[in-house]
Amino acid sequence: MPRRLTPVALAAVLMLSGCAPAPSGAEPAPAPGSDAVPADGVTELAAPALHLTTLAPDGAVSHLDLASGRSSTIARIAPADAVAGDGRYLFALREGSVTIVDSGAWTWNHGDHVHYYSGPARVVGDVEGPGTPTVVAGERSVGISFDGGGGPGEAVLVKVAPLADGEIEELFRRDAAAAAGAAGMVVPLAYGAWVTEVADGRVARLRHVDEEGVAGEAVRCADAAGSIATAVGVVVACADGVVLAADGRPAQTERLDYPAADDRVRAFSGREGRPSVAALTDGGAVWVLDTRARAWHAWRAASAVTAVAAVGDDADHVVAVSRSGEVRVHHGTTGRLLSTVAASGAPAHVPALFPEQRQTYVVDPAGAALVVDHGSGAVLARFALPDGLTVLTGR
Template sequence: MNRRVPIALVPVLALSLAGCQSAPAPATAPEPTGDGHGAIAGAAELAEPALHLTSLTAAGEIHHLDLLDETSETLGEITPPTSLETDGRFLYAGRDGGVGVVDSGVWTWNHVDHFHYYEAPAALLGDLAGDGEPTVVASDLGAGVRFDGGEAVLLDLDALKKGRIEERFRLDVPAGPGMVVPLPTGALVTDADRLRHVDAAGAEIETVPCTDPAGSIATNVGVVVGCADGAILAVTDADGTAFERIPYPDGAQARALSFAARESRPTVAGATDGDAFWLLDTRERAWTRIDAGEPLARVAAVDDADQHVVALTEKGEVLVIDGESGKALARTEPLVAASLADPVLAAGVTLQIDANRTYLNGPAENVMFEIDHADSARIARTFEADAPAFVAETGR
């Protein structure tokens, strides 16, 4: 089956795509434009998600692999990236001085109790310029960019859906690392010891104590920001946004530095700089520490019925771990050892998790792996690829 639509290969293209995204809380989910759920100009509604692996080479060439029919095409080229973030539709490719924005043209819209799936022309939307190296936080709520030269930017998600890069705000902030974390309305801008809750225009609403913020993820409960002593959970409903602190258990060591999970699930995995990792259940407001017994390069929570967690060892093996007992259920042979041995390539090696599969890229091995985490980490498919330095699963 071939669902191909034309690819728009232009640096900046205004698309008439009023497609919608899911949100962590049903109360904040946007409604689609048009006369009905399928009446979105420029997009076709599908019976199933148009899942793709969108990969970037170190030189900035973008490849789009259809996971249904295994056809691949080149979308174009952007400035060579050093990082990549995605919300499942848009790709944000960062490098010193800017962020290249790509619309993959495939996405899923969450209608609370069911989903709608869309495909439209992919496009290279252009570039967001800034001072220094960018840190991007992207979710269905939008994208925030913190340039370490001292600029904080919140992008306009509605404009992105129409093919335009527009800023909701750009604030001067202290130079150095930090984040701009999108909320259903406004964002959180991190400082060294606090989170500044700002509205969509960048005006400060309130501050929330948070020492050494690091890592953020959106769940179906709320938005998480990691702090030295635990996490802040921002929960938004019709009455506004409330902030809850989820402290680590007494005596906890080695805090979570980043978070990863299947999209919109309540339980997320927090990677540390040691052998252990954390599971944060945002519904129960509880942490669980799991000692893997060996150094891990990546970890992500599947949060399925069997509480699977997928991890990548520093040797390049993929582990499937029982999230309740901490027991390793399955282990692959080393798949991306050469990539992890190269510090530059290792920075782009990621685990992409959905309900049924885990995807892993090996830029040195010139391959992308599809792994069935529910079937003893079986290698379901391998895809030859031209040095996939970064990869994102799109259409989810």
């Protein structure tokens, strides 16, 4: 069970996150001035209902409420090898299928204002395909690529909106050639998706496929690996740089070379809805990409790190975790060390980082979570989690 927060610690977390627990027994009714009417069983809240949602090795899905510190089991599914999340749904990946779980907590951003909701959690269902899946979640759709397991693979684009009604609607499903030693990707765009294509046994380009499954133009992207959505558009890491698809119809595509020609990145991490993202390179450097300025900032931490995430706040914070387990807050442009949280022991696995506006949730898959304040480096709270794979939901 998670350790409960003291009243002082709980108040600190709520003030810093800008959220408070919803009153018990709240009726499902729109907030004052709201232009949205919740569905039956759904409650509109005054603040996001943030949770750490964990898939245990035995398939149990648990929900840790970050406001109250209480934990509950919300579903039981088949065990899985990896998870992905989009702020509401947990996607559990295993050979031959992806299970979609609705966490029952989400945020709806209308651009000039935001709504927060809580509703019933449930298992939506499975998307099946040949081989090992890769999932890339987007705002309007979710891309799933099956590598074929030695045979032909498949690329699937699933529409997000019907998932709220417990329905899985595939926008397209098409054959996809497998690449040697590399997972293919289906990367959701504002309209349609990029689907990796193979030449000479390796991923060579990203082909635009619209929501009816019609293929369009392609952009060069050798050995594509890693994608993230930012406030500007979608970024995909390639062997020699990134491609950026700015939101729009059609998407405006740009190529941004890496700051060093002999290094590259394979994954990004950053706060949802912000322009800056961070990545560890193959050579152990930290690269921060500002998609709005189309600019890179490259630096090395004093000690090797295993995970890094850009906060994208006015102070340009970047949070990193060292191999020894220290949580270190850096200045994103210069790399200057701003604060350090002492290590409680080297993490058994690569930690997951979930940055929010004023704090970051640092999750060790072995069963611990810290809430770290960016400004002071103080630990606001510690939680125990079940062993497993975790995503942040309610966002």
